[in-house]
Amino acid sequence: MSGDPRELLVLGGTIRPHASHPTAEAMLIRDDRIVAVGTETDCRSWALGDVDVLDVDGGTVLAGFVDAHCHPLMFGQFNAWVDCSWEAAPAIDDVVAALTTRAAHGTGPVRGKGFHHGNVVEQRMLTRHDLDRVAQDREVLVFHSSGHGAIVNSWALSSMGVTADTVDPPGGHFGREADGTPDGTVWDAAADWLTGHHGVKITNNGPNFHLPDDPATLDAQLCAAQAELHAHGITTIVDAQVTGREFGAYLRTKQAGTLTMRAEMLVISSLLTELENLGICGRFGDDQLAIAGVKLYADGALTAGTARFSRPYCCSVDDFGYLYHPNGELAELISRVATLGLQAATHAQGDAAIQLVLDAHQSLGSRADARHRIEHFGAPTPGQVAQCRELGLWPITQPQYLLRYGDELAGVLGDRAQRLTPLGEIRDAGAPVVLSSDAPVCPPRPLEAVTAAVDRRTLTGERLGAGPQCLTLVEAWQAHTLHAAASVHREHAIGSLEAGKFADFVVLDQDPLHTDIESLVDVDVEATWVGGRQVYDRHASTKGLSA
Template sequence: MENKTVIFTGGSILTMAKDMYAEGIVVRENKIEFVGSLDECRKRAGSSYKEIDLQGQCLVPGFIDPHVHVMMLGMCHTWADISYPKVKNIDDLVNTLREYAENLPEGAPIRGFGFDKRKLVEQRYPTAQDLDRVATDRPVQIMNSSGHCNVVNHYLLNLIGVNKDTLDPPGGSFGRDSNGYPNGPLFDSANDYLAQKFGVKPGNHGPNIHMPDTQDNLQTNIKVGQELLLSAGFTTVNDVQVTKQEMESYLIARDSGLLKIRIELSFLSKYLDDIKKMGICSTFGDEQLTMGSLKLYADGSLISGTAYISKEYKDHERTKGYLFHEPDEFKQLLIDAHKYGLQTLTHAQGDGAIELVLQAVETAQKECPRPDMRHRIEHCGLPVKEQVKRIAELKIWPVPQPQHVYLYGNGVVQAVGEEGENYSPYGWFKEYNVPVVLSSDTPVAFPNAFEAIFAAVTRKTAQGNIVGADHKITLEEALKGYTIEAAKAVHKENLIGSIEQGKLADFAILDRNPFDVQEEELASISVVETWISGKQVFAKEKSLN
């Protein structure tokens, strides 16, 4: 018979609570029963228990990522990898897609994920003409690392009905040649054309990352995405762009036993009227799947050059970004969600878009005061300092991604100038006592907590230079930002985020204690095991169990 009481000891235990270190913990069934000395753990465990020796390794709370796209992660992981440095120029891109196509069934679409035009030698977006070099008899589609842009070949442009007479939709645009004809790139809401007849169409409520597929393939996307997250020590995530497609797929995965990770679901603002009609005025769900927040989009992406910033881009065909909604329309969406009782998560990268969120939250709280809503600004990439002061006053929670500084920081500086040094300005957050939260936006950045922590602590990029030295945070702040502070961002700090009595037994076991390594070694720390509800869901090699 399986012993339902387990003691973990014999290594470093970092609780992320008031007392950071513990000698042991007692887990009974799915919860943490006691945290303290080993002697007291053995007394509390009773007469029958199992003791697991950590063998000098380090136990931490399971990491919590408050901004992910699980199914998109799984989907893109099955596509061709066209990221830098594998792809340095358009010839590399074409050759990589050709090689990938050799293993596909005849006529199957050829798809790739991860290109960044700022890292291509040509410093431009690929075009339909470039992708015609891969194939002209079937669809070829590549997605920018931001998820805000796809580029397609002429075969697919014709298939989805985009031609010289097609106008830019609200909240999106088409790349165009010198004659004004669409030439391959589809930005933000223009990606709805890829949904064709049966797919999800967010319209001007967000970029379309919901590629239509069979339910078997959608379950595979969940399986692959979940495995990548669990292997990185993540036990709870917030999927921040849920549509009918994701909701159905997650429920099927839960009921079949496939789903292991905990997921907070944030429905796209397109569904606000439906949510109100169904009476969903607060959080509901179980310990595995919960819903109670709404995702809104204010602007586009700094990576794809569509974020709404007050200055002009220096390196993009389009010198200005844009908004998904007219300002009054956006503000009313957020105000209505607030009044109905929903936490809002607004994608806002540029200072122009962030300003809209601040105005909307201020109006919403004046018209209908609701304490502790924890309205969020996702990314909060380039606020000005005065806006951070107002973020603090309005008790808004920014949710940035340190890995974006690591991967794309130099590109942002290239695009906007010296203001790019303030990309994800954690230093200003600390100055005004704004919560410090970490996330990945995976698959925009691969799920890797310690790459994010390294980036947050050092502000180093993948190229080795520092972007925004004034915005470094401490190791403890970074660890808490991916555990207890992230739990607060999803209103779950009473259940998860720290190793404390009564909380769910979700934790990761690391090969080393982060406080015992040099800063430069942080990114190399490995997750060796992941546990959810007192059960092991991932083991890198031989289990301690």
């Protein structure tokens, strides 16, 4: 009968229900849920009748990864632009050449992504003068790898109405030449100028990377990002900055049946009044798509040099970074989020910004198991790590920063770089350890993130905080699965392979927990399943599936 449940028996390899638990030989799935994990005999005894069999051919089955902080639509949109990362364009002339090639194939805006000043040969920022070499009759825009700003050409500055007389907005600034003329760099809250007169505006509530596109294009970009997430074994994401642009894309793709991942949304705080007016009172949605909390910002970005510290950056005597909100405003916003029963998820990188967030939660008092979050928690002091644990806050980290940007950060932060993303201290304090990618700032590759958490190696091979700040492989794996799920109250449904949980799993070609850390990134994702349905197959077939 068409209404009969579909049952699938997974076997033929190693089943790892949980990173720290003994292995099993089989797993039975009924519709979208796991029914049993154990021996093949035990699992077959739970079956209602005939079962389909998935033979994983010696592979290892683990819970799907949860990326607890990323930006899927931004990632998908950026991937349609020119790749200006140091891997693709190691020098500024290479960036200009790549953009010029794109400009020759059309008359519209020319956009690039992934440029990082600390990783190009010249060791400097792009300017409008560089981009004027690409085109002077239309917009040329390159987003910085941090996602907290962009570089535009002179035409774009003129179109935006930005001049030497333009006042920097609270929580952002325009880079300037010696005489005050804008140099083409647009940072943090100033990025509101990038979205045009009718685009998304978020004022000093965060960096505005929400560039417009028509709905069909946005939906396609989200689905393209989703495909790459699945290819790396990711089954659930936390979208860490949702405006109406992202919300619409999620709703449309869900209705169309093309949304296959699970998405927990953190709505940007510029929409907090709208959430209050709607009467939201706690997590709102279903098991696939839900509003989990509100995203707030305390400071800028480490990789852009705008995170707020109590000591200046090493390259300056008076550059401490900056804050998004004036005194008291951030604490008020956090209090309003807590009143709604939602998670406050506050971006804080520098120690001065982290202290503002801790103080806000200290004055707020505690609500049982609220699990408010500090996004990034990049450079806390030891005392702040302890206070984070005492307040029950969840730090959401991105160890790939160490790999991809650690060399440059060591130069601008000095001795503080050894304690960036202090995973060992967080663990030892008894706070939960959670890993994520912050894609597109770093690629959504959990195996790379786990490696970085264990190894803490930079691109040049230096190990930042090696030893005391390193996680074990099992700890790092849990941080990207079960702990990441728990960071949005979803550990009862996802994050491990247990009876009653959703059948969200990944098949790897070898057991990662028996793999040398140097080789972990070479482990292949063979297949990814969400809710008992295959959403990725490395061989683009249903290999191993039989009646």
